[in-house]
Ligand SMILES: O=C(O)CCC(=O)C(=O)O
């Protein structure tokens with residue numbers, strides 16, 4: 001094994017097992033098509049609900065996103081990452097504007113073995129000017145587009161529009177599975193959403209036993225729609241026993257995982273599961289998440305419709321914009337404090 005910069009080295013307990021066995025009965029694969037007539041909408045929603053309760057992760061097929069569009073985006077991402085680093089740094093993100101190219105992201109204060117390109121789906125996107133909970137001023141997140149490869153911006157925007165449709169559909173299925181009206185969550189998104197997309201590139205790593213492509217974390221928003229390529233490397237921590245379980249690539253499928261907001265809205269009925277990505281010595285790997293995030297003004301708290309005296313709210317309300325702005329600051333550079341987490345809003349367990 002080669003040597004790597006100490007900034008990438010994970011603590012002993014976080015170092016990955018690269019050869020996890022495939023498990024039977026892993027993360028469910030759900031067919032979203034109802035056209036065969038085999039199932040009702042309610043039955044489909046109930047499959048989704050079971051996956052959200054047990055895993056917080058599932059994969060979907062027959063999802064409606066054109067495979068040709070996904071292939072074009074994947075090709076554009078590869079072309080972008082093949083450019084010389086000086087070219088990519090022309091659209092480098094900075095502390096003021098977190099959109100663009102970035103090659104030194106930290107998850108939980110250890111550097112990730114990856115480079116990323118981020119763009120917001122609604123351009124510009126408004127967020128609070130600072131992470132201060134009393135901040136009244138807003139600022140704009142604005143996309144930075146590279147000159148090369150040609151057509152990069154168009155394919156990114158076209159893809160985002162298609163995946164957004166899938167994200168709303170999943171939100172409806174989740175609502176139905178909870179016994180709520182299908183559009184129960186829609187008002188939190190619309191034109192004000194802070195959704196962004198990321199093109200992840202994980203280069204081969206000389207010592208994948210020490211580093212991680214992305215360290216263990218939970219996604220922040222409502223849900224993530226993730227395209228992974230055929231290389232593999234994503235692992236989810238199973239809540240029943242804390243074991244890391246690999247998510248096998250299924251050609252053409254999307255991985256759906258719930259974020260922190262959905263766990264809070266459902267008062268812990270549905271799980272926002274921890275996950276990470278391992279790297280390898282041989283192959284570069286690409287993945288493309290769509291992070292479906294509410295508007296900055298949304299106060300996130302357990303839904304009234306899902307709580308009562310017997311199931312009282314487990315979280316204090318928090319403002320999404322403040323949570324987002326705080327997260328963004330802490331993954332930009334190594335901080336001495338833990339990144340903001342929903343457990344910090346859990347009633348009676350502050351700091352646990
Ligand atoms: O690369 C992957 O499969 C997962 C990426 C991920 O979890 C993230 O970007 O939040």
Ligand SMILES: [Fe+2]
Pocket residue numbers: 217218219275
């Ligand atoms: Fe993630």
